[in-house]
Amino acid sequence: MAEQFYKDLPKVELHAHLNGSISSTTTEKLITKKPHLSDQHNMTVISRGQKRTLEECFEMFKIIHQLTVSDEDVFVVTKDVVKEFAADGVKYIELRSTPREEKSTGMTKKSYVSSVLEAIKQCKNEGVDIDVRFLLAIDRRNGPTIAMETVKLAEEFFRSSDGVVVGLDLSGNPAVGDGKNFIAPLQAGRNLGLKLALHLAEIPNQNEESEMLLSIPPDRIGHGTFLHPEVGGSQRLVDTVKKYRIPLELCFSSNVKSQTISSYDQHHFHYWYNLGHPCVVCTDDKGVFGTDLSLEYQITASTFNLSKTQIWDLSYQSINCIFAPESVKSDLKRRWNELKPGLFTQD
Numbered sequence: 001m002a003e004q005f006y007k008d009l010p011k012v013e014l015h016a017h018l019n020g021s022i023s024s025t026t027t028e029k030l031i032t033k034k035p036h037l038s039d040q041h042n043m044t045v046i047s048r049g050q051k052r053t054l055e056e057c058f059e060m061f062k063i064i065h066q067l068t069v070s071d072e073d074v075f076v077v078t079k080d081v082v083k084e085f086a087a088d089g090v091k092y093i094e095l096r097s098t099p100r101e102e103k104s105t106g107m108t109k110k111s112y113v114s115s116v117l118e119a120i121k122q123c124k125n126e127g128v129d130i131d132v133r134f135l136l137a138i139d140r141r142n143g144p145t146i147a148m149e150t151v152k153l154a155e156e157f158f159r160s161s162d163g164v165v166v167g168l169d170l171s172g173n174p175a176v177g178d179g180k181n182f183i184a185p186l187q188a189g190r191n192l193g194l195k196l197a198l199h200l201a202e203i204p205n206q207n208e209e210s211e212m213l214l215s216i217p218p219d220r221i222g223h224g225t226f227l228h229p230e231v232g233g234s235q236r237l238v239d240t241v242k243k244y245r246i247p248l249e250l251c252f253s254s255n256v257k258s259q260t261i262s263s264y265d266q267h268h269f270h271y272w273y274n275l276g277h278p279c280v281v282c283t284d285d286k287g288v289f290g291t292d293l294s295l296e297y298q299i300t301a302s303t304f305n306l307s308k309t310q311i312w313d314l315s316y317q318s319i320n321c322i323f324a325p326e327s328v329k330s331d332l333k334r335r336w337n338e339l340k341p342g343l344f345t346q347d
């Protein structure tokens with residue numbers, strides 16, 4: 001549990017996968033309806049001090065996906081996840097999720113997205129204090145044809161969701177498939193006005209793929225762990241990211257627990273933060289990695305010795321990286337400034 005300062009700090013969450021963000025309370029709720037999966041419960045979260053390989057994490061997602069197989073499941077999960085982020089002091093979130101179909105329950109990719117959006121709408125109507133936007137995710141293991149279908153679906157909801165659907169994500173096991181196959185669908189999405197948040201260089205030795213994906217260019221980068229030369233990336237990749245000033249979504253617990261990074265102090269936050277490059281602290285999968293955004297900010301502060309003012313600035317700067325329009329950014333900045341005095345008179 002994070003200290004009160006980090007909980008009270010108003011925060012923006014820009015990298016959260018819906019099915020990776022399910023809390024153990026919600027998992028229990030889902031398992032009650034699916035007793036045959038009851039022995040899977042402890043398979044959905046990596047406990048404190050434990051680690052897995054990234055490959056093992058993707059096995060965990062297969063188990064979690066068995067728990068969310070109907071529109072009702074997706075609706076329940078979205079509502080709970082949104083409320084949990086709000087309770088943690090997150091004021092603006094961009095959730096992302098891969099539309100899935102399930103013949104046995106009649107769930108289609110379209111109804112999946114509708115269920116997510118309905119849950120978001122209900123949270124708003126209930127007065128939950130958080131602005132929620134949504135990115136449709138492309139899972140790289142499903143290939144470019146499905147990716148193009150996802151872009152089409154995103155386009156439909158982009159037009160009809162009153163600004164809630166703002167873009168596309170490229171994710172999934174980075175060791176599967178080739179990123180260059182997704183350039184065309186991603187570019188098509190971009191031409192439609194959808195913003196792009198792409199997982200990039202989450203594992204080593206993907207310089208060629210990273211270079212191609214950066215040429216689009218994306219609006220934000222997920223992880224970017226192996227972009228810089230010190231870890232086998234290249235100066236050219238760094239220069240491209242700097243040239244376009246593409247913000248990085250950084251997820252400490254995710255990278256350490258899935259072992260793409262050996263320890264917190266080795267995290268590439270250090271490299272990019274020292275360059276003055278936009279860095280956004282995120283959770284990735286708060287359920288799987290047993291974390292929340294407050295804790296991720298606290299880890300950032302304690303690992304890199306950042307003052308409360310520096311942490312405040314980090315949170316404030318993240319507002320510049322959201323996909324919602326400028327007017328939303330101004331509103332959030334006003335909100336942050338209103339909350340600031342209360343936060344700094346506590347000690």
Ligand SMILES: CNc1ncnc2c1ncn2[C@@H]1O[C@H](COP(=O)(O)O)[C@@H](O)[C@H]1O
Pocket residue numbers: 017018019020057061096097098099137139171172173174199202254258284285
């Ligand atoms: C740990 N690092 C990661 N790297 C890449 N992709 C990840 C990921 N963590 C999650 N996902 C992606 O998000 C899906 C689960 O949420 P949704 O079913 O879409 O809501 C995973 O199946 C994977 O495609």
Ligand SMILES: [Zn+2]
Pocket residue numbers: 015017171199222284
């Ligand atoms: Zn991710």
